[in-house]
Structure formats: C-alpha cells, structure tokens
Amino acid sequence: MRNKKVIHLIFAVLLIPLTVIFYGCGKEKKQESKSLTVVSWGGVFQDAQREAFFKPFAEKFGVEVKEESYSGEYARIEAMVNAKDVKWDVIEVESNFLLSATKKGLLEPMDYKVIDKSKLIETAIHPNGVATIVWATVLAWNKDRLPKGVPPPSSWKDFWDVNKYPGLRGLRKTPRVSLEMALLVDGVTPDKLYPIDVERALKKLDEIKPHISWWTSGADSQQKLVSECVLTNIWNGRAWATLQDGKPVDMTLNQGFLDYDWWVVPKGAKNKKLAMKFIDFASNPEGQIAIANKFGYGPPNKTAFRLMDNKTRKYMPSDPNNLPMLIRFDAQWWAENEAWITEKWNEWLLK
Amino acid sequence: MKGSRRVYYLFFLPVLVYIVVFYVLPIATITVKSILSEDGRFTLANYGRIISQPVYLKVAYNTVKIAAIVAGSCLFLGYPVAYLLSRSQASVKRILIFIVLTPFFVITIVRTFAWMVILGLNGPANALLAALGIIREPLRLLSNFFSVWIGLTHLFLPIMILILQNSMEQINPRIIQAAHSLGAGPRVVFWKVYLPLTIPGIVAGTAIVFLLATGVYITPSLLGGGKEIMMAMVIEEQVNSLLNPAFGSALAVSFAVIVLGSLFLVNSFVDVTKFLQGT
Numbered sequence: 060m061r062n063k064k065v066i067h068l069i070f071a072v073l074l075i076p077l078t079v080i081f082y083g084c085g086k087e088k089k090q091e092s093k094s095l096t097v098v099s100w101g102g103v104f105q106d107a108q109r110e111a112f113f114k115p116f117a118e119k120f121g122v123e124v125k126e127e128s129y130s131g132e133y134a135r136i137e138a139m140v141n142a143k144d145v146k147w148d149v150i151e152v153e154s155n156f157l158l159s160a161t162k163k164g165l166l167e168p169m170d171y172k173v174i175d176k177s178k179l180i181e182t183a184i185h186p187n188g189v190a191t192i193v194w195a196t197v198l199a200w201n202k203d204r205l206p207k208g209v210p211p212p213s214s215w216k217d218f219w220d221v222n223k224y225p226g227l228r229g230l231r232k233t234p235r236v237s238l239e240m241a242l243l244v245d246g247v248t249p250d251k252l253y254p255i256d257v258e259r260a261l262k263k264l265d266e267i268k269p270h271i272s273w274w275t276s277g278a279d280s281q282q283k284l285v286s287e288c289v290l291t292n293i294w295n296g297r298a299w300a301t302l303q304d305g306k307p308v309d310m311t312l313n314q315g316f317l318d319y320d321w322w323v324v325p326k327g328a329k330n331k332k333l334a335m336k337f338i339d340f341a342s343n344p345e346g347q348i349a350i351a352n353k354f355g356y357g358p359p360n361k362t363a364f365r366l367m368d369n370k371t372r373k374y375m376p377s378d379p380n381n382l383p384m385l386i387r388f389d390a391q392w393w394a395e396n397e398a399w400i401t402e403k404w405n406e407w408l409l410k
Numbered sequence: 411m412k413g414s415r416r417v418y419y420l421f422f423l424p425v426l427v428y429i430v431v432f433y434v435l436p437i438a439t440i441t442v443k444s445i446l447s448e449d450g451r452f453t454l455a456n457y458g459r460i461i462s463q464p465v466y467l468k469v470a471y472n473t474v475k476i477a478a479i480v481a482g483s484c485l486f487l488g489y490p491v492a493y494l495l496s497r498s499q500a501s502v503k504r505i506l507i508f509i510v511l512t513p514f515f516v517i518t519i520v521r522t523f524a525w526m527v528i529l530g531l532n533g534p535a536n537a538l539l540a541a542l543g544i545i546r547e548p549l550r551l552l553s554n555f556f557s558v559w560i561g562l563t564h565l566f567l568p569i570m571i572l573i574l575q576n577s578m579e580q581i582n583p584r585i586i587q588a589a590h591s592l593g594a595g596p597r598v599v600f601w602k603v604y605l606p607l608t609i610p611g612i613v614a615g616t617a618i619v620f621l622l623a624t625g626v627y628i629t630p631s632l633l634g635g636g637k638e639i640m641m642a643m644v645i646e647e648q649v650n651s652l653l654n655p656a657f658g659s660a661l662a663v664s665f666a667v668i669v670l671g672s673l674f675l676v677n678s679f680v681d682v683t684k685f686l687q688g689t
Contacts, residue, residue, distance in 0.1 A: 133650060160653075227550075398654065
C-alpha cells in the first residue's frame with residue numbers, strides 16, 4: 060500500500076509540468092485577432108515608445124498592443140520562424156539583422172499599399188523593413204578633460220592625436236566603425252572606405268591601442284565618457300542622454316557614421332495586416348518627434364524637422380543640414396564580411 | 411524488502427526527466443546543429459574552421475588560463491576563511507556564513523557594474539591609493555586582467571568557501587588530537603595531517619570554480635580590456651551578432667570537450683579516492 064502511495068505521488072509530481080504545458084497550449088489558440096505584439100529594446104527607450112506609438116495606436120484603432128522586450132537576441136527570431144511558431148508581430152531590429160534576415164527569408168515583405176512611402180526619407184525604405192530611427196556613431200568628448208585653451212575636437216583625426224588631447228579614448232569593442240575611423244584618419248576618403256582594407260586599419264589602430272578604454276554597451280559608453288575618458292566614439296543618442304543629464308560633454312556629428320533601426324515583421328506573424336498599419340502609424344511625425352526630443356535619434360519622417368527647434372535639430376543625424384557631414388555606414392558590406400573580419404579583429408585584440 | 415527499494419529508485423525519476431529535458435536534449439541539439447550545413451547536410455566545415463583559425467585556440471587557452479588563476483586564488487583566499495568557519499561556534503558561524511553569502515543576494519551584473527565604478531580612473535580605489543600617498547597619477551585598474559581577476563574571484567569565492575568548509579567539518583577532530591599527542595608540532599599537524607584530509611574538498615572546490623569560471627560571460631565582457639576575450643563571449647558573438655548559431659554550437663562543443671577532457675586528465679593524475687583511502 061505504501062508503495063502505491065509513493066508511485067501516485069511521483070505521478071502527481073510529474074503531472075504538474077504536463078498540466079502547465081497543456082494549459083499553455085490551450086491558451087495559445089484563444090488568441091484574439093485584434094491584438095498586436097510589438098518587441099523593442101526595453102528600458103527607458105521602450106517606455107518612450109509606449110507613449111509615442113503603442114498607446115496612441117491602440118486607442119486610435121481600438122486594438123490591444125502587447126509588448127515584449129529583447130536585447131538583440133536575433134537567434135530567437137530565427138528559431139521562432141523556423142519552428143513556425145511566431146509570437147512576435149513587429150520587432151525593432153538593427154541593419155545587420157534586416158539584411159541577413161532578408162537573405163535567409165525570415166521576414167515578411169512590407170506592404171507599401173498600407174504604409175505610405177511618401178512621408179519617409181528615401182534611405183528609410185527597404186523591401187522588408189521601415190526605419191524607425193536614424194542614428195549615428197559620433198565623436199563625443201568630456202569638456203572638463205580637454206586641455207586648457209585647446210579647441211574641442213572636430214574629427215576622428217583628433218581621436219588619434221594623443222598629444223593634443225591626452226587621456227583615455229573610449230572605443231566600442233567591435234570592428235564595426237572602428238576600422239572605418241582608422242582608415243579615414245589614415246587618409247582614405249569616405250567614398251573609398253569600402254571594401255575595407257582591414258590590415259591597414261588595424262595597423263593604424265595599433266597607434267592608439269594603449270590609450271583605448273573599451274566599451275560594450277550603451278550605458279557603458281556613457282559611464283566611461285563621464286568617469287574616465289577624454290574622447291569616445293558613441294551612439295549619438297547616448298551622447299545626447301548624457302548631455303541632457305547635465306554632464307559636461309558635447310559631440311560633433313562631423314564624420315559620424317549613419318545607420319538605422321528598423322521595424323520588421325517576422326515571416327508567419329499572426330497579425331500581419333495590423334502590423335503594417337502599425338508601421339505606417341509609427342512613421343507619422345508626432346511620435347517620432349517625441350522619441351527624437353528624448354533620445355536624440357533622428358526621425359526618418361521627412362516633415363518632422365520642420366516641427367523641431369534649432370537646438371535639437373543641430374544634433375539630429377537625419378536633418379538635411381547635417382546629412383552632408385555624415386558618412387554612410389555600409390551595413391550590407393558588413394553583413395557579407397563580418398565573419399572573417401571578426402576573427403582578424405579578435406586576433407588583433409589578443410595580441 | 412527488495413520491492414520497496416525499487417520504489418525508492420522512482421524518486422530519481424523527476425530528476426532524470428529534468429536532466430534529460432533541460433540538459434541532455436539541449437546538448438544533443440547543439441551537437442547536431444554544429445555538424446549540419448545551412449541546407450541540412452552533414453558537414454565538418456565548422457570544426458575545420460576552428461582548427462584552421464588560430465584565434466579560437468588562443469581564446470580557449472586564454473579562458474582556461476583565466477579560469478585556472480581564478481580557481482587558484484579562490485582556493486588561496488577561501489581556505490583560511492573556511493577553516494575559521496569550521497572551527498567557530500554555531501552563533502558566530504551563522505553570522506560568518508551570512509557575510510560569506512551576502513554577495514549572492516546581488517545579481518552578477520550589478521556586482522560587475524559596482525566593480526566598474528570602484529576601479530574606475532576616478533573611482534574610490536584610486537582615491538584611496540592617492541590619499542595614502544601610494545600613487546600620484548591614477549592607475550588603470552579597469553579594463554585589464556586585474557579587473558577581470560578581481561571580479562571573478564569575488565564572484566566564486568563564496569562557492570569555494572562553502573565546499574571547503576563542508577570538507578573540513580567532516581574531519582574527525584580526534585585525528586588532530588592524536589597527532590598532537592604523538593608529539594607533532596602545529597606545522598607538522600597542518601601539512602601532514604590536516605591539509606591531506608582536506609584534499610577532497612580542495613579538488614572538488616577548485617574543479618567546480620574552474621568549470622564555472624570557464625563559462626563566464628558578463629564579467630569579462632564588462633571588466634575586461636581587449637585581451638581578456640573568453641570563450642562565452644566568442645560564442646555569443648557568433649550566435650547573436652553574426653547570426654551563425656551552427657558555428658557557435660561547434661565552438662561550444664569543442665570547448666566543452668577540451669575542458670572536460672582536461673578535468674578528466676587531472677582527475678586521473680590526482681586520484682581523489684586514494685587520498686580518501688589513506689585516512
């Protein structure tokens with residue numbers, strides 16, 4: 060008798076996960092069609108997106124917007140699509156994922172009958188994605204650490220000039236942009252940057268290697284700019300946030316590297332039609348201006364600038380006045396070459 | 411009687427199911443993924459690339475080296491603390507254990523950020539050194555081997571202490587008394603009697619900390635400079651930035667084989683059971 064009880068107990072324990080699994084499956088099928096799951100990068104950024112895009116969209120169209128956050132675990136999206144169990148409808152992704160996912164066929168094409176192309180700048184339009192922010196990797200500095208009487212830095216040449224601007228330099232621990240910076244300083248013109256001469260760039264980077272303080276995340280770059288670096292390469296939004304915090308920093312968009320974040324719809328998304336409506340809605344100026352004011356990332360909407368003040372416009376990468384001094388970051392070239400460059404880069408780091 | 415024994419084996423069933431679902435299956439999936447090409451055919455190209463590119467061997471060596479140094483420092487720092495713990499009275503011990511475990515109440519990423527602030531160029535560590543007159547210019551304590559070493563040692567020290575303490579408490583105090591009464595001085599007692607008796611704990615603690623340290627990701631990526639690249643960072647880079655999970659899987663499998671193989675080797679050299687029999 061006792062044995063039987065033990066066996067029952069064990070079965071009962073084993074049944075718990077099964078029940079949970081079945082309950083989960085049942086719930087899945089009941090999903091309503093009038094809801095949309097949007098995925099972004101979390102934190103204060105997504106908080107702002109909620110006010111700028113998600114809530115107004117939900118109100119206007121009478122739907123429910125569900126939110127999730129991730130931090131660029133693109134492997135998850137690939138796994139979802141391959142398993143044909145796509146829980147996400149709209150995702151904000153970086154250029155490298157837009158391009159490689161397009162190649163792998165992981166994305167739904169944008170429906171430009173629903174999304175009004177004409178309100179967007181030309182570079183914000185891709186067959187499988189629509190840009191949501193225009194950002195740049197720029198040169199920023201800590202005003203308190205500049206030597207007295209020396210004018211603020213104006214280009215990447217100053218980043219290499221350790222006599223004029225002594226001190227640590229923050230650099231993102233990735234070959235992206237680092238190699239381009241090195242080549243520009245070594246005399247390559249912006250139109251001749253690609254294909255990148257990796258050996259030449261690494262040789263130029265050798266010159267400043269002992270002065271580099273590596274950063275890996277956006278928060279990290281802000282922290283290092285405030286606490287120990289004189290100069291850094293940094294995402295313009297992060298420099299903007301540091302500036303808004305009242306810290307003694309400033310930046311120049313000159314020679315900044317222009318890139319985009321995109322809205323995409325994963326292949327097999329359950330609420331595709333609503334997703335397209337959302338992307339069209341999020342391309343309107345109102346929401347984009349709110350994001351731009353708070354984070355300094357430029358709006359891809361053509362008319363948004365007319366509604367912004369001059370002080371803010373000065374820092375907006377997509378402002379027509381600023382575009383000439385920025386350099387196009389070739390995400391396509393990187394998508395094709397990053398694998399072998401990363402090996403060379405890691406080897407260089409370990410040296 | 412035999413029947414009831416068999417029933418007790420059933421208690422292992424949930425653990426077995428758990429291990430199969432969350433351990434064996436994922437590892438099998440990763441292994442299969444690493445030997446399939448994009449169109450689903452068998453290939454060893456990923457492993458060929460690992461062998462032909464010296465950078466991956468360098469990273470593996472780097473990882474093993476850092477993990478070994480961290481395990482060694484945890485042993486060195488943890489041994490006296492564990493000894494103190496094993497010898498103190500219950501009331502004192504409770505407080506000491508609480509202090510040892512406190513770091514566990516704070517998640518790794520917060521602890522790591524705390525070290526970034528403490529070790530920064532204008533952080534408290536440099537301020538202290540300057541106030542004591544030891545340095546004039548602030549030292550670079552961050553983004554190098556030193557900061558990774560501190561961060562990881564801090565992370566794993568409690569685990570080492572608890573394992574050592576456990577093995578020390580199992581020592582029969584009469585053996586020590588017997589050694590004393592037979593005329594051995596304190597030094598001889600420690601080196602010839604006490605230390606050998608704690609070797610199982612030393613081996614277990616060092617092996618566990620070593621294994622855990624080979625898999626760390628957050629600490630070396632935030633506290634490390636250019637040179638402190640560890641295996642988990644390279645694997646993450648392949649899976650998330652370069653969108654090549656197959657190659658990342660191959661790296662994970664190869665490294666697991668290297669680490670487990672080297673542990674197996676060490677285990678066959680240092681025969682733990684032999685030491686146990688000696689007692």
